[in-house]
Amino acid sequence: MSSPALSIRNLVRIYETEGERLQVLRGADLDLYPGELVGLVGPSGSGKSSLLHAAALLEKPTAGEVIIEGVNGLSLPDKMRTAIRRRQVGFVYQFHHLLPELDALENVALPRRIAGAGVKEAREAARARLESLGLGGRLDHRPGQLSGGEQQRVAIARALVNDPRIVLADEPTGNLDPATSDQVFDALSAACRDAGAAALVATHNLALAKRMDRVVTLVDGLVEAYAPKTA
Numbered sequence: 132m133s134s135p136a137l138s139i140r141n142l143v144r145i146y147e148t149e150g151e152r153l154q155v156l157r158g159a160d161l162d163l164y165p166g167e168l169v170g171l172v173g174p175s176g177s178g179k180s181s182l183l184h185a186a187a188l189l190e191k192p193t194a195g196e197v198i199i200e201g202v203n204g205l206s207l208p209d210k211m212r213t214a215i216r217r218r219q220v221g222f223v224y225q226f227h228h229l230l231p232e233l234d235a236l237e238n239v240a241l242p243r244r245i246a247g248a249g250v251k252e253a254r255e256a257a258r259a260r261l262e263s264l265g266l267g268g269r270l271d272h273r274p275g276q277l278s279g280g281e282q283q284r285v286a287i288a289r290a291l292v293n294d295p296r297i298v299l300a301d302e303p304t305g306n307l308d309p310a311t312s313d314q315v316f317d318a319l320s321a322a323c324r325d326a327g328a329a330a331l332v333a334t335h336n337l338a339l340a341k342r343m344d345r346v347v348t349l350v351d352g353l354v355e356a357y358a359p360k361t362a
């Protein structure tokens with residue numbers, strides 16, 4: 132078997148607010164392999180977003196390791212950690228987080244520009260991603276001129292524009308009606324498979340989760356193989 136695209140080791144996340152101490156992750160471990168699509172489920176408040184944000188190197192957990200390309204990203208100086216995050220990790224949020232004043236092409240090209248590409252290369256990469264997601268006719272539309280499903284597909288294109296090895300998605304269809312949710316999920320899984328990226332997708336939608344290659348669940352701050360409850 133190939134080596135994992137992402138390994139999470141002994142991840143601990145404690146939130147301390149006004150004297151209150153909440154331990155959300157208690158030593159979570161997870162390996163994510165290239166090309167696989169993994170569902171992350173668990174009750175509201177179980178720590179799915181906390182795990183994804185730590186895995187994306189967006190937030191520093193209390194303890195643990197996030198190993199990408201064989202390196203623990205959490206042990207790196209800020210600049211190097213940011214560089215790995217930009218190059219290797221794509222993130223899709225529940226709400227698209229697109230910049231309202233930029234059109235679809237500019238929104239998708241932006242992370243590629245930030246990663247160092249020239250204007251032409253970034254626009255070409257953005258165009259290719261948007262076209263493969265069925266948005267070739269929407270390149271110059273701003274987010275406010277797009278439907279909810281289209282906005283999420285633009286957000287998926289943006290997450291993939293730097294050809295990351297890892298895609299992390301936090302309830303990417305949670306804000307959509309069931310039919311659109313299915314379409315956006317299909318677009319996300321096809322885009323990840325085409326790119327050979329490993330994907331971890333948090334969802335409350337068990338029907339969607341079961342369409343992934345495997346499902347893991349957060350139980351008492353630990354990652355476990357998903358075991359559906361039997362009646």
Ligand SMILES: Nc1ncnc2c1ncn2[C@@H]1O[C@H](COP(=O)(O)OP(=O)(O)OP(=O)(O)O)[C@@H](O)[C@H]1O
Nearest residue numbers: 146147148155173174175176177178179180181182
């Ligand atoms: N910055 C923070 N400060 C304090 N507590 C926080 C913070 N972020 C999250 N929490 C708490 O940590 C717990 C886990 O939150 P998290 O968002 O990771 O769960 P989740 O499984 O993604 O939930 P949901 O399914 O509702 O999105 C929750 O009880 C939440 O209130």
